[in-house]
Every structure is written in structure tokens, then in C-alpha cells.
Amino acid sequence: MVTANFALLSIGLAVALFLAMMLMLEVGRRVGVERTKTRGNKARAGVGVVDGSVYGLLALLAGFMFSGAANRFDQRRTLVGEIANAAQRSWRRVALLPDELRSPVRDALRRYMDGLVSYYTGPVAPRHHLEFPPQLTQAEDSLWSRSVAACKAPGGEPARMLLLPALSETFDAVERERVARRIHPSPLIYVMFGISALATALFAGYGMASGPVRNWMYTVGIAASISIATYVIIELEYPRLGLVRVSGMDQLLVEARDSMK
Numbered sequence: 638m639v640t641a642n643f644a645l646l647s648i649g650l651a652v653a654l655f656l657a658m659m660l661m662l663e664v665g666r667r668v669g670v671e672r673t674k675t676r677g678n679k680a681r682a683g684v685g686v687v688d689g690s691v692y693g694l695l696a697l698l699a700g701f702m703f704s705g706a707a708n709r710f711d712q713r714r715t716l717v718g719e720i721a722n723a724a725q726r727s728w729r730r731v732a733l734l735p736d737e738l739r740s741p742v743r744d745a746l747r748r749y750m751d752g753l754v755s756y757y758t759g760p761v762a763p764r765h766h767l768e769f770p771p772q773l774t775q776a777e778d779s780l781w782s783r784s785v786a787a788c789k790a791p792g793g794e795p796a797r798m799l800l801l802p803a804l805s806e807t808f809d810a811v812e813r814e815r816v817a818r819r820i821h822p823s824p825l826i827y828v829m830f831g832i833s834a835l836a837t838a839l840f841a842g843y844g845m846a847s848g849p850v851r852n853w854m855y856t857v858g859i860a861a862s863i864s865i866a867t868y869v870i871i872e873l874e875y876p877r878l879g880l881v882r883v884s885g886m887d888q889l890l891v892e893a894r895d896s897m898k
Contacts, residue, residue: 643878651868654834658860661838662845669846691840695833699866702822702830706873709820713876714886716814717757721889723807724750728897730803733796738787742800743897745780750894752776753811757887769815777808821874834863 724746731742752773784804788797841859845852872881 643875644880647868647871647875647879650871651864654831654867655860655864657835658838658863659856661835662842662856662860665839665842665844666846666851667842669843672846691833691836695830695837695863698826698830698833699863699870702826702870703866703873705822706870709817710873710876710881713814713817716810716817717886718889720753720807720810720814721893723803723810724753724890725893725896727800727803727807728893730796730800733799734787735790735792738790738793741783742780742787745776745783747894747897749773749776749780750890750897754887754890754894757890780804781808818877830867834867837863 728743728746731739731746734742752770756770756773781804784800787793788801838860842856845855869881872879
């Protein structure tokens with residue numbers, strides 16, 4: 638489920654950047670018109686050199702942010718796949734336990750997977766998307782304690798070297814995915830990107846001042862392109878809170894739980 642507040646926030650930031658860039662484009666154009674009236678062609682001396690530097694900086698920041706967001710998005714999807722694979726591996730290794738010891742461990746593993754599926758596929762508030770619900774933590778503790786007890790019981794020794802490492806790998810994969818949600822660029826990068834976008838709009842408006850009329854296609858196109866790119870970057874950075882989701886990989890958890898009959 639899409640978190641409405643975050644979706645509105647990301648869209649609002651993109652719209653705010655669009656409007657700010659449109660304003661700076663108009664300011665740059667008016668400044669350019671006034672300076673052309675007073676200084677003539679000399680007003681445009683060196684404009685191309687400065688424009689190229691600012692445009693290059695904006696392109697560098699946009700490429701850096703988009704590439705990093707896309708890589709982190711793919712990493713989170715990969716981690717979800719690792720969780721599903723480790724959980725299925727744990728389920729298969731429960732079979733190494735004696736018949737009378739399997740049922741409690743399998744029941745605990747099913748409850749743990751139910752908690753994981755609910756956590757990954759259900760609605761998550763932005764302030765809680767980095768935290769595990771108490772039910773999931775309790776299910777993890779119960780699964781581990783039952784597995785350890787079963788491995789210590791008579792006949793459970795053969796499963797100790799295979800079942801417990803598989804469960805540890807499952808828990809570790811879940812924790813790595815949760816930690817991966819905390820990895821984002823420094824806020825300073827976003828501030829630099831916003832300043833560069835506004836500076837680009839200002840210089841672009843100044844450069845278009847030589848035209849007799851406003852070129853709305855270029856004006857709106859520049860602002861819209863950068864604003865849409867910003868929105869996509871934000872969505873990729875927080876894929877479980879907005880419109881961009883990783884539900885395709887979350888389905889692997891559902892399939893893993895369905896296989897635990």
C-alpha cells in the first residue's frame with residue numbers, strides 16, 4: 638500500500654522545484670533583457686563558459702544521485718530474494734530433525750514467515766519503516782529458541798550444523814535489508830542539487846533573453862525534466878514508502894511461505 642503522506646511529500650517537492658525553476662527562469666530572462674538594453678551584445682560576454690560549468694555540475698549531481706538510487710534499489714530487491722532463499726533453505730533443513738521435533742520448529746518458522754510477509758507487503762508508516770514490529774521480533778526469538786532446543790535434544794545433533802546456520806543466515810539477511818533502508822546520500826547532496834538546479838534555471842533564462850518572445854517549450858521543458866528526475870530519484874531512494882515499489886521481489890516471500898505446507 639502506498640503511504641499517502643510520503644507520496645504527497647515527494648510530489649510536492651518535485652512541484653516546488655518546478656515552480657522555483659520557472660521563477661528563476663523568468664528572473665534570469667528579465668535580468669538578461671535589462672542588461673541587453675543597457676550594454677547591448679557585451680552583456681552576453683562569457684555567458685557560454687559559465688553556463689557550461691553550471692550545466693555540467695547539475696548533470697554530474699543528477700547522474701550521481703540517479704545512479705546511486707538505482708543501485709540501492711536493486712540491492713534492496715536482491716536482499717529480499719536472499720531472505721526468501723534462506724528461509725526456504727531453513728525449511729528444508731528442518732527435515733533433518735527427528736519426526737517428534739519437527740512440528741514445533743516448523744510451526745515457529747511458519748509464524749515467522751507470516752510476520753515477514755505482513756511486514757514487507759503490508760502498509761508501513763514512514764516513521765516505522767526502519768523498525769521491526771514486536772510480533773516479528775517475538776516470532777524470531779521463538780523460532781530460534783525452539784530450533785536450539787530441538788538441536789540439543791536427543792536425535793537433533795545431525796541438524797545442528799545445517800539448520801542453525803541457515804536460520805542465522807535468514808535473520809542476517811532480514812537485518813541487512815533493514816539496514817540498507819538507512820543508506821542514503823547526505824542531505825548536503827540534495828541541497829547542492831537544488832541550488833544547482835536553480836542556478837541552471839537562472840542562467841538558462843538569462844541565455845534565452847536574446848529572443849523576442851518567451852520560448853515556453855524550452856522553459857517548461859527544462860523545469861519539468863529536472864523536476865521529474867528529482868521525483869524519480871526520491872522514489873527510488875525510498876521504494877517502500879511511495880509509488881515505486883519492490884512488490885515483485887516481495888512476492889518471493891509469499892511464495893516461500895506458501896511452500897511451507
